[in-house]
Amino acid sequence: MASGILGRFGLARAAHVRAATARADKFKTRTAALKQQLHAALDEAAQWKQQAAQLNTRATAAMHAIDRRKGKDAGHLDELATLRDKFHRLQEAEQTIALTRGHLLTMETKLDVLEGAITVLDRRTRDHLEHGTTEPSIEPAVTAKPS
Numbered sequence: 001m002a003s004g005i006l007g008r009f010g011l012a013r014a015a016h017v018r019a020a021t022a023r024a025d026k027f028k029t030r031t032a033a034l035k036q037q038l039h040a041a042l043d044e045a046a047q048w049k050q051q052a053a054q055l056n057t058r059a060t061a062a063m064h065a066i067d068r069r070k071g072k073d074a075g076h077l078d079e080l081a082t083l084r085d086k087f088h089r090l091q092e093a094e095q096t097i098a099l100t101r102g103h104l105l106t107m108e109t110k111l112d113v114l115e116g117a118i119t120v121l122d123r124r125t126r127d128h129l130e131h132g133t134t135e136p137s138i139e140p141a142v143t144a145k146p147s
Contacts (some may be wrong), residue, residue: 012020
């Protein structure tokens, strides 16, 4: 009842006032600690934002470097494709040359055989003309070998 009468006049018991003051001090202390934590968190967030901005800048620079290297690599790949094409054409040319050399060797062999046959026929014909026969014989001509 006493607190009801005191409450009408805007007064309170001393124990209530002390308890309320203690709670208010406790809340002020807690509020100060929370403010410090908030400022620390804001500072840390600012640092993280700065690091994120730096990493973003580095990532952008790395992407530009990758794009430049891709361009260079594309040029190298084109050059490599050109060189491969030349290499294949050279291989084909070497195969053609080897085949042509084989044909040429075959033709030279045939020509040597024909030349030998012509030489034999020429000798037989000359030998028969020298001996006065009109018809050449099938037998091989005997030629005198110088001793």
